[in-house]
Amino acid sequence: MAVSIDLFGKSAIVTGGGRGIGRETALLLARAGANVCIADMDEASAQNVAAEIRALGVGAIATRTNVTLAEDTQAMVQAAIAAHGRVDILVNNAAVWTTKLFKDMTPQDYDRDIRVTLYGTLNASRAVLDVMTAQKYGRIVNLISDAGRIGEPYLTVYSAAKGGVAAFTKALAKEVGRFNITVNGVAPGITNTPGAQGFIEGAGGAEKLAKAYPLRRLAEPIDIANVILFLASDMSAYMTGQIFSASGGYTTIG
Numbered sequence: 001m002a003v004s005i006d007l008f009g010k011s012a013i014v015t016g017g018g019r020g021i022g023r024e025t026a027l028l029l030a031r032a033g034a035n036v037c038i039a040d041m042d043e044a045s046a047q048n049v050a051a052e053i054r055a056l057g058v059g060a061i062a063t064r065t066n067v068t069l070a071e072d073t074q075a076m077v078q079a080a081i082a083a084h085g086r087v088d089i090l091v092n093n094a095a096v097w098t099t100k101l102f103k104d105m106t107p108q109d110y111d112r113d114i115r116v117t118l119y120g121t122l123n124a125s126r127a128v129l130d131v132m133t134a135q136k137y138g139r140i141v142n143l144i145s146d147a148g149r150i151g152e153p154y155l156t157v158y159s160a161a162k163g164g165v166a167a168f169t170k171a172l173a174k175e176v177g178r179f180n181i182t183v184n185g186v187a188p189g190i191t192n193t194p195g196a197q198g199f200i201e202g203a204g205g206a207e208k209l210a211k212a213y214p215l216r217r218l219a220e221p222i223d224i225a226n227v228i229l230f231l232a233s234d235m236s237a238y239m240t241g242q243i244f245s246a247s248g249g250y251t252t253i254g
């Protein structure tokens, strides 16, 4: 008998779901049966993913959401409830990063990285919390990064923002566990997405970078989406406040 993850009847929101890891996650949650709200600043890409999901026979909507704006994240949650009746799963995936030495970064660069990556996660989490608390069920999965665990040169402010998301994950887990809400993080290594292409090419290409990884390859979005699916499901019901690296063994810290 096969073991499978069944999210039938669940309602999920994926921020930054229009491309890359977010898109793959939205599709995988839908293949497990969840109705999905794809929330992205780029509405056209979010609409495309929603159409792909509806073609699977599962409910999907797209919202034009800038996670740096609290009111946008509140509207996103209202839209998901209007379409799918509830919100069980939030994947805080939207993030941006500036790839520069810190000495070359401007305050505008920091502001952008921290606003989207850290404040965006706070805004979306705050927006779902009352709903999840009232229904006494929730799964919040935050995208972190190995950069936020060990620090990466050329990604200093992004490392700081993701370190903030990691600490938030642990602290919020302790506040909301009593409401049957789990909060966990996934820390990818370099993953083959549109957003990472500039970094991969600038660092000499995927083959060169893969040499630093025990599994000798960079991640594909599905490698990350699989871990998110587990954390979004009841297979992980007794795990909260944890951060899981999905980085081919690049980091092996606890």
Ligand SMILES: NC(=O)c1ccc[n+]([C@@H]2O[C@H](COP(=O)([O-])OP(=O)(O)OC[C@H]3O[C@@H](n4cnc5c(N)ncnc54)[C@H](O)[C@@H]3O)[C@@H](O)[C@H]2O)c1
Pocket (backbone or CB within 6 Å): 015, 016, 017, 018, 019, 020, 021, 022, 039, 040, 041, 042, 045, 065, 066, 067, 068, 092, 093, 094, 095, 096, 116, 120, 143, 144, 145, 146, 187, 188, 189, 190, 191, 192, 193, 194, 195, 196
């Ligand atoms: N790709 C990697 O190598 C890598 C490594 C570690 C962690 N991560 C993390 O994984 C997540 C996804 O990364 P990716 O590589 O798929 O990114 P990506 O750049 O390919 O896609 C990001 C998506 O987020 C959307 N977005 C950007 N700013 C937004 C905002 N303010 N509001 C709403 N949506 C916004 C974009 O429109 C885009 O659709 C991020 O949290 C990232 O930090 C990625």
